[in-house]
Amino acid sequence: MIYLDHNATAPLDDRVLEAMLPFLKTFYGNPSSLYRLGRAAKSAIDAAREQLAALIGTQPGQIIFTSGGTEANNLALAMLPLQAGLAVSAIEHPSIIEPARHLQSQGHQLTLLDVDANGQITQDAIDEVIRLKPGLVSMMLANNETGAVQNVAHYAGQLTAQDIKVHTDAVQALGKIPVDFNRLGVDLMSLSSHKIYGPKGCGALVFNKSVTINPILWGGGQEQGLRAGTENVAAIVGFGKAAELAKAEFAERHAHLLKLRTLLEHGLSAISGLTIFAEQAERLPNTVQMGVCGIDGEMLLMQLDQKGIAVSSGSACASGFREPSPVLVAMGVDPDQAKTAIRISLGIANTEAEIFEFIKQLKSLIEKG
Helix, strand or coil, X not given: CEECXXXXXXXXXXXXXXXXXHHCCCCCCCCCCXXXXXXXXXXHHHHHHHHHHHHHCCXXXXXXXXXXXXXXXXXXXXXXXXXXXXXXXXXCCHHHHHHHHHHHHCCCCEEEECECCCCCEXXXXXXXXXXXXXXXXXXXXXXXXXXXXXXXXXXXXXXXXXXXXXXXXXXXXXXXXXXXXXXXXXXXXXXXCHHXXXXXXXXXXXXXXXXXXXXXXXXXXXXXXXXXXCCCHHHHHHHHHHHHHHHHCHHHXXXXXXXXXXXXXXXXXXXXXXXXXXXXXXXXXXXXXXXXXXXXXXXXXXXXXXXXXXXXXXXXXXXXXXXXCHHHXXXXXXXXXXXXXXXXXCCCCCCHHHHHHHHHHHHHHHHHC
């Protein structure tokens, strides 16, 4: 199998698994317990928090571990004061769009920030948001479909200067481009473990201490009273180890991914009728979303799967729907053209030989029509 869907999930790093194993069997204590086994689990969580904080340039006490990016996003939006307005970009992940629409149904005014043809938020959209002055603005750091990177730091500076709180979904950006919470200047940031070769079922919400967060899970006092429930110790340990590796190997990984993406795009340029979406935007080094005129994206995905190649037709969290990608539609892409899209997202274990094989098989399938 040639696996080219790392934005959906990345394989678990063997070194991460090794770090997790003791906490799946030997050190099984509840972190809230005071005896030795409990203290060992609590210490492991604290160490993981420090590892993640080192990767994103913040303090461990600003990190709340969650069950993943979706929960982190929902928790971030839950901070919205009663009746306060909310603004989110039109290209957000479903785990932002859906809770935003739920808040709208509860009486909050919802504004969608427009993006340009390259999937990037416009200054006009920010100016309009400043005029409306919502309680919270959420804009993703990098898009999961196109890979387009937003100028979050620039816009966050304008918004926070007007006392507007800012959240960014940095799930896809983490480990692929530099992510520094303080330099971004946001109030809240969501992260996920399994996008950086850690385990599924673990994420984090990073927050500025000036923000009041409203829990969405009530119970015990875990995670500063903001996320009740016995912690998933092994997964948190894995997230911490994955963060440590992402920091240590960042330059090497980034260069490798960019080299593969350049090679891929060179091969794609020879295919007639092929479009790379958001091609002119700054993009993640591992992501290419493309479409071929007259070729159904999901059909092409299944044909590639039969050839032993795994790609995506868009967001894995919105799969199964035949509607065109809302991200591409927001960018002004014709709905029929949007249905041609497939996404190739590279990982650190991919090779040049795999890229050549993918291009060969893709050309063959397109020629067959």
